[in-house]
Amino acid sequence: MRADAQRNRARLLAAASAAFARAGVETSLDDIARDADVGSGTLYRHFPTREALVEAVLDDRYEALAAEAAKLQVEHSPQEALLAWLKLFVNHLMTYRGLAASVTAALHNETSQSHSACHAMRAAAYEVVAMAQRSGAVRDDIDASTILHLAAGVAWAGEQSPAGRAGVGQMLAVLIDGLHCNSRLPRAPD
Incomplete structure (x- = not known):
């Protein structure tokens, strides 16, 4: 160039x-x-396309999230690493209004340009989740993809709320509480 x-x-x-x-x-x-x-x-x-521009802006952020996941795994217990990383992920999603919906769509659409940009970050997140599950601190009946979608939902809800970021901490706390092994509830009917 x-x-x-x-x-x-x-x-x-x-x-x-x-x-x-x-x-x-x-x-x-x-x-x-x-x-x-x-x-x-x-x-x-x-x-x-707009998606190509969004992807380019986010590439560095996704790489940073992947690097942070690796660092957290070394420096913290599996559960602490997951909780810290989820907070970083939600904060990342809330940086740009509308990003949570874009990331959620990209996670579902393997042909999306943003899907490939998310790959390293997603792989790192999956490893943080797997490590927490192997340690017994986090439920093993919830896959990493579901956890990422729930975190994106917390960010999206924070965007929609008149209180903004003020309510995000409480929503994230509820999500985190639901991930603990001792919080298994009967499955809801499909």
């Missing part, structure tokens, strides 16, 4: 990150191009 194209891409990513934090992932792509001081054509040459 030419130097000017690299600069334009970097400016687009910085502008997109700021715009997503300010107005959510559904913000105007034309506004992002204007904030980056490039034309819309330049934006679409680098990122042909």
Whole structure:
């Protein structure tokens, strides 16, 4: 990539990150191009779809979440590592309004561009969950994918709540309590 194209891409990513934090992932792509001081054509040459732009902005964040999962596993008990990582994941999802829904959709859609960007983060999360389950601290009848979806639901609910982040801690605490081995309830009928 030419130097000017690299600069334009970097400016687009910085502008997109700021715009997503300010107005959510559904913000105007034309506004992002204007904030980056490039034309819309330049934006679409680098990122042909909104999903491609969101994926590019999130790549570094997913890598950081994967690295943090590995670090937490070394430094904490399996249960503490899972709980700390879930808090980081929910906070990540709440960085950009609308991200929780995008990530949930990507987790279901293997053909999505964002699905591949989530792969390393998901694999790390699955290992944190598996380690907590092997230790006996976390229920083994709930798979990691379900736990990620529930955490995304907590983030989404926090986005929708007038209280915002204030209620997220309590919702996350309920989720975490439900993961403990001693909290098994009879299965609800399908």
